[in-house]
Amino acid sequence: MASTSQPHSSFPARPFNNIRNPPTTTAFAQSQPALALRQKERLSKDTQAQAPAPAMAPPANAQMNILSDEQREEINEAFVLFDNDKDQRIDYHEFKVALKALGFDLPKPEILTLLTTHGIPPDTAARNGIRDPNIPPGRLLLTLQAFQTIAGNLIAARDPRDEILRAFALFDTDDKGMITLEDLRRVAHELGEGLEEDELRAMIEEFDLEGKGGVGREEFIQICMG
Known part of the structure; x- marks a missing residue:
């Protein structure tokens, strides 16, 4: 289902096609949900x-x-x-x-x-x-x-697909094969980000190419790879 909302930056809008520009340096890294990715990658303790x-x-x-x-x-x-x-x-x-x-x-x-x-x-x-x-x-x-x-x-030397799948797994923590609205809610809650429900929903709708209620691995890879 296509969204009529303004474009969101929750997933990479720019292609990255080499190992020097993984998702953490693309538009994905500058979005609100991506902050969760960075925090969870670092495994930091306060x-x-x-x-x-x-x-x-x-x-x-x-x-x-x-x-x-x-x-x-x-x-x-x-x-x-x-x-x-x-x-x-x-x-x-x-x-x-x-x-x-x-x-x-x-x-x-x-x-x-x-x-x-x-x-x-x-x-x-x-x-x-x-x-x-x-x-x-x-x-x-x-x-x-x-x-x-x-x-x-x-x-x-890292394969860009590995980097993309690593990013995907940090949202899809229960390995169901897609990033759902609930995953985005969880990430936003963990980070204390004040994202509205309709904004989170629009993020999924924009990139859910098959209308299945979430963004699958291959969709995510295609988005990232441009």
């Missing part, structure tokens, strides 16, 4: 988010430079959020959950390989000038700059 953030290092490589400001911000926020002891280093476990918050659930061998390549010894050893090659990878630490490099490479 008490942790309030902690003082370390000074952000400049982008570590060319890959970071081609990411959007929002993508760089998300990388930095993930590092700060999961640097539990706020020592500006993250260990194996902090690294794993920080990557998971960004959408990358890597297996243990891959995590250890990245630590071997980019990690540094614990501060105590570093201060003593010890560079023991026998330190197990699981004990190595990552600086913010190293994390930026790793996360930047992963984001830049």
Whole structure:
């Protein structure tokens, strides 16, 4: 059913056709419901988010430079959020959950390989000038700059369909295969956004191409891909 209301920006209006412009940097990210997407992606907790953030290092490589400001911000926020002891280093476990918050659930061998390549010894050893090659990878630490490099490479190499489906799943939490009016209500409520019922309904009507009462995965992908 077509809507006679003014166009809404609840779903991406602009096409994005490469990995450097995922939904979080399109019109979707600038809409009210998309704020929920950003918040849920970061898996943030109020008490942790309030902690003082370390000074952000400049982008570590060319890959970071081609990411959007929002993508760089998300990388930095993930590092700060999961640097539990706020020592500006993250260990194996902090690294794993920080990557998971960004959408990358890597297996243990891959995590250890990245630590071997980019990690540094614990501060105590570093201060003593010890560079023991026998330190197990699981004990190595990552600086913010190293994390930026790793996360930047992963984001830049991500398939845009994966990013779109990840965004879709954050609305369709019960895996029913579509984003419904109730999903939009929930997102608006969780975020405390004062969206009117008719506005939420119009968002669904505008993009429900088959008149089934919700926006399906393929519809969502087509909208995002332009």
